[in-house]
Amino acid sequence: MAPADARAAADGASDEGTPAHAPPPRPPPPPRPLSLASALPFWLYLAVAVSLLALLLPRISPSSSSPAPLPPLLHGHLASGSVLKVDPAPGLFAVTSRPAAAAGGDSTAHRVLILPGLAAGSFSFRRVLSSLSSRGILAAALDLPGQGLAPAPPAAPAPARTSALREIMDRGIFHAFEHLVQTGEVPYQEEPAAPPALSPHAPAEVAAAVARAVEALGLAPVHLVLHDSSLVAGAAFVSANPSAVRSVTLVDATASFPAFPAAVFDVPVLGKLVLRVPALFRGLVRLCCVRGMGAEEAEAHRAAMRGEGKTHGVIEAWKAMNHSFQLGEWRGSSDELRRLPMMVLWSGSWSDMWIDEGKKVAAALPDAKFVYHSGGRWPQVSDDLSLPINCIL
Numbered sequence: 001m002a003p004a005d006a007r008a009a010a011d012g013a014s015d016e017g018t019p020a021h022a023p024p025p026r027p028p029p030p031p032r033p034l035s036l037a038s039a040l041p042f043w044l045y046l047a048v049a050v051s052l053l054a055l056l057l058p059r060i061s062p063s064s065s066s067p068a069p070l071p072p073l074l075h076g077h078l079a080s081g082s083v084l085k086v087d088p089a090p091g092l093f094a095v096t097s098r099p100a101a102a103a104g105g106d107s108t109a110h111r112v113l114i115l116p117g118l119a120a121g122s123f124s125f126r127r128v129l130s131s132l133s134s135r136g137i138l139a140a141a142l143d144l145p146g147q148g149l150a151p152a153p154p155a156a157p158a159p160a161r162t163s164a165l166r167e168i169m170d171r172g173i174f175h176a177f178e179h180l181v182q183t184g185e186v187p188y189q190e191e192p193a194a195p196p197a198l199s200p201h202a203p204a205e206v207a208a209a210v211a212r213a214v215e216a217l218g219l220a221p222v223h224l225v226l227h228d229s230s231l232v233a234g235a236a237f238v239s240a241n242p243s244a245v246r247s248v249t250l251v252d253a254t255a256s257f258p259a260f261p262a263a264v265f266d267v268p269v270l271g272k273l274v275l276r277v278p279a280l281f282r283g284l285v286r287l288c289c290v291r292g293m294g295a296e297e298a299e300a301h302r303a304a305m306r307g308e309g310k311t312h313g314v315i316e317a318w319k320a321m322n323h324s325f326q327l328g329e330w331r332g333s334s335d336e337l338r339r340l341p342m343m344v345l346w347s348g349s350w351s352d353m354w355i356d357e358g359k360k361v362a363a364a365l366p367d368a369k370f371v372y373h374s375g376g377r378w379p380q381v382s383d384d385l386s387l388p389i390n391c392i393l
Helices: 003-017 036-060 072-080 122-134 164-171 173-183 203-217 228-240 262-266 268-276 278-288 295-305 310-319 327-331 335-339 352-364 386-390
Strands: 082-084 092-097 111-115 138-143 222-227 245-251 342-347 369-373
Touching: 072 122, 072 295, 082 203, 092 122, 092 203, 111 122, 111 203, 111 228, 122 138, 122 295, 138 203, 203 228, 222 228, 228 245, 228 327, 262 268, 262 310, 268 278, 278 295, 295 310, 327 335, 327 352, 342 352, 352 369
Parallel strands: 111 138, 111 222, 222 245, 245 342, 342 369
Antiparallel strands: 082 092, 092 138
């Protein structure tokens, strides 16, 4: 056999006995990086959705140029109160129920002052006012600056600033050069900005406004009722006017977690949508504040929020909240505060997290009377709070 044939036979034998090695599989292609073209559909759909919302919002309700009449419930509440013009504080809306005993000049009659929480307003306490009045108790509720039926505070004037460009245009560039040669100083420097004025929604400013309202209404000394987010402003009022307060009652009051979700209305499109659709507004209030609110009452609250500057006022009041306020430190800050009778009314059926928050309040005020109620975080809407409030009088 020829050597070439032998090699061929050997190769054939090796091919039959040993399988040929398959080539290794091709590695999977690397993932394609996201390109601008692949992201375009998402942004296109988002832009179309926002555009449709922007087109539909003005058609959901009448334009702001022709405001709708107030709902009957809110109109009746407006007729029973008045706007207090107390200088230099912003205007406050006050509703006072004067029982027959107090109207006759009884100086020993109990006086109750209620400060509602964020967006709740004095309107939500109208049943409590009526019940306390029927017991011979003079009761009043205040709408804090920019909320409820209180007028929006005037906008603070912008601080005047010296513009270097304006001075150069007025005096000429050569005046600056001569001043620099003679004195070695640059003549056109921005003046330091003036410190910003305190917001009318800040707790200290609200407390001052409440003090002037109490004086104007002749209520002192009062049994003070602080609801929800009015805790810090009410505490500032008590600290500055301890002789004007006989007791303090906290109704689901907190410095960190207001019931009303004002942050929703700070979102440009979402806030307008919720405010203009009655069903959405009612659903939001029932989800966060009280479960038993009817459609008519929810519409009255929505109408109050839609007033001129009212949504902005609620948002600003929410932003001005002092989240670092410590209830226990405030209670022990003076002998007068330590001796002040206190009671806490807290929802025992809202949520486990809210019950835990109530336990923290009870721990901060160990000597206060603590009472659970069965309502939500706006218990004044569905429950008669006058009965537990009357326990402290």
